[in-house]
Amino acid sequence: MLSKLIKYDIKRIAKFLLVFYVLAIFSAILTRLLFMVNNSFIIGILAQICSGFTCAMIANILINTLMRQWVKFKSTLYDDESYLTHTLPVEKSSIYMSKIIVSIGSIIISVLVIFLTLFIAYYSKENIEVLKNTLLPIANLYNSSLIRVVLIFIAAFMVETLCILQSGYTGIILGHKMNNNKILFSIVYGLLVYIFTQVFALGLVFILGLFNDNLMNLFITNEVLNFDTIRIVGYLCIFIYFIIFIGNLFINIRLFMNGVDVD
Amino acid sequence: MELLKCSNLNKNYGKKKVLKDINFSITDGKIIGLLGKNGTGKSTLIKLINDLLVPTSGDILILGKEIGVESKEVISYLPERTYLDKTMTVRQVIDYFVDFYEDFDKNKATSLLKDLDLDIDEKLIKMSKGMQEKVQLVLVMSRKAKLYILDEPLGGVDPATRDYILDTILNNFNEGSSVIISTHLIADIERILDEVIFIDKGKIILTGDADEIRSRENASIDEVFRRMFKC
Numbered sequence A: 001m002l003s004k005l006i007k008y009d010i011k012r013i014a015k016f017l018l019v020f021y022v023l024a025i026f027s028a029i030l031t032r033l034l035f036m037v038n039n040s041f042i043i044g045i046l047a048q049i050c051s052g053f054t055c056a057m058i059a060n061i062l063i064n065t066l067m068r069q070w071v072k073f074k075s076t077l078y079d080d081e082s083y084l085t086h087t088l089p090v091e092k093s094s095i096y097m098s099k100i101i102v103s104i105g106s107i108i109i110s111v112l113v114i115f116l117t118l119f120i121a122y123y124s125k126e127n128i129e130v131l132k133n134t135l136l137p138i139a140n141l142y143n144s145s146l147i148r149v150v151l152i153f154i155a156a157f158m159v160e161t162l163c164i165l166q167s168g169y170t171g172i173i174l175g176h177k178m179n180n181n182k183i184l185f186s187i188v189y190g191l192l193v194y195i196f197t198q199v200f201a202l203g204l205v206f207i208l209g210l211f212n213d214n215l216m217n218l219f220i221t222n223e224v225l226n227f228d229t230i231r232i233v234g235y236l237c238i239f240i241y242f243i244i245f246i247g248n249l250f251i252n253i254r255l256f257m258n259g260v261d262v263d
Numbered sequence B: 001m002e003l004l005k006c007s008n009l010n011k012n013y014g015k016k017k018v019l020k021d022i023n024f025s026i027t028d029g030k031i032i033g034l035l036g037k038n039g040t041g042k043s044t045l046i047k048l049i050n051d052l053l054v055p056t057s058g059d060i061l062i063l064g065k066e067i068g069v070e071s072k073e074v075i076s077y078l079p080e081r082t083y084l085d086k087t088m089t090v091r092q093v094i095d096y097f098v099d100f101y102e103d104f105d106k107n108k109a110t111s112l113l114k115d116l117d118l119d120i121d122e123k124l125i126k127m128s129k130g131m132q133e134k135v136q137l138v139l140v141m142s143r144k145a146k147l148y149i150l151d152e153p154l155g156g157v158d159p160a161t162r163d164y165i166l167d168t169i170l171n172n173f174n175e176g177s178s179v180i181i182s183t184h185l186i187a188d189i190e191r192i193l194d195e196v197i198f199i200d201k202g203k204i205i206l207t208g209d210a211d212e213i214r215s216r217e218n219a220s221i222d223e224v225f226r227r228m229f230k231c
Helices: A002-036 A041-077 A092-122 A125-141 A146-175 A182-209 A213-220 A227-257 B042-049 B069-074 B090-100 B106-115 B129-141 B159-172 B186-192 B210-217 B221-228
Strands: B004-013 B016-026 B031-035 B057-062 B075-078 B147-151 B178-183 B195-200 B203-209
Touching: A002 A041, A002 A092, A002 B090, A041 A092, A041 A146, A092 A146, A092 A227, A125 A146, A146 A182, A146 A227, A182 A213, A182 A227, A213 A227, B004 B042, B016 B042, B016 B203, B031 B042, B031 B186, B031 B221, B042 B057, B042 B147, B042 B178, B057 B069, B069 B075, B075 B129, B090 B106, B090 B129, B106 B129, B106 B159, B129 B147, B129 B159, B159 B186, B178 B186, B186 B221, B195 B210, B195 B221, B203 B210, B203 B221, B210 B221
Parallel strands: B031 B178, B031 B195, B075 B147, B147 B178
Antiparallel strands: B004 B016, B004 B057, B195 B203
C-alpha cells in the first residue's frame, strides 16, 4: 500500500512542481540563446530580463518545494480530501511515510533542476573559473577537493531543508489538534519546532565542545576558528540535522498515529 | 457478532460536549436511519466511526475490533462534502479506488456512471457539485462493503435527484450488509428504514425497529420526529 500512496503523492506534487521546473529550464534555454546572439542593445536587455526571470524561477522552485508540500500535506490530511485519505485501508504511519519519502524525492529533484537550470543558463569557462576561484579557498580550508566541498554544502542544504519541511509538518499536526485557529497554531507550532531543533543542534555542538577544545572555541572566544574546527562543524551540521530529521520523523508518526480531528 | 458497537462514547471539543454517552449496536442486513436536527451530533458520530475524529472516551468496535485498517476495509463511507481530488478525472478516481479497495467493483462503477451520461475522462473540477456528489455516491456504492455509512446523502438536492440517490442506494448495497443513513429529511427515506436512531443534543433519545415505533406511536417516523423535535 505504501507504494500506491507514494504513486499518488508523487502525482499530486508533480502537477505543481513540474510547471516551475519547465518554466525554469525554458527560461534558462532562452537566457542562453539570447546571451549567445547578444548583438544589439535590445537583445542584451531581453537577455538580462530572461536571466532575472530564470533566477526568479529558481527562487520559486526553492519556495514552492516547501510551500506546496505543506499545502498538500494540510489539504490531504486535514481538509476535504482528508475524508478520503483517512478512510483508506492503510496504516497511518504509511500515510505519513509516503509524504516524507515524496518530500525527500522532491527536494533532491528540485536541487537537480536548479543545478541544471544554472548550467544551461550560465555555463561557460569564465563562469566556472570565477566559481572555482570563489570556492577554492573554502576547499583549501577543508583540506579537500572542490567537488567534495560542493557536495558537502549540497548535503547540508538538503538535510537542513528537510528539517524545515518536517518542522512544518509537525506544526500542521500539532496545530490541527487545537479546536480553533488551526492555521495560526500550525504556523506558530511550526516556527517553535524549528527554533527548538536549532537550539537542540546548538546544544549538541556545545556538549561535544566539552570534549573538544576547538569546538568549544565556537562559544567562548571571538578568535578566528582554525581549519580543523570549521571542518568538524561542517560534518557535524550534516550529522546533527540528520539525527534531528530522524527524531522528528518518529515523533510525527507517533503524533499522527494518535489520531486526527478533521473539521 | 455486532457489525458496529458503540459503548459509552463521548466526544468533547474543549469544554463543549458534542456527544454524550452514546451506546448502540448494529447488526447485519439493516438500513438504519440516524435522524436528528442539524448540529445535533450525527456527523460527529459518523466521523468517529470513520476514524476522522478521536473519541474523548468510549469504544467503537467494528466486527469486534477497534477502528483501524481492518475496519476501513469493511466500511464504505460517503461524507457530506465533496472529498475527491478535483484535479483528477473520473477514470483516475476509479483507478484510485481500484488501487486501494479490494472490494471495489470497477464494472459496476463504470456501468452506474454510464447511466449518468457522464464522460469519465472529464475532470471533476469541471463538473457541477451535484454531479460530483453523484460520482461519489456511485464510487461508495460500488464497493462490496459490510457497512455503508452515508452522511446526509439527500442534503441540498432536488426531489428527482433524491429519488436517484435512494434508488442507487437500494439497488446497489451489498447483500447482507447494513446501511447507516444520516439525515434530517425523514419523509424521503422513511419507506426504506428498518431501524432508527434519534439523536438530539449529542444524546441518543430513541432507538428501535422502525415498524415497532410506527405501531407504538401510531404515527409515521416523520411525525414522531416532528413531535420530538418540535421547537
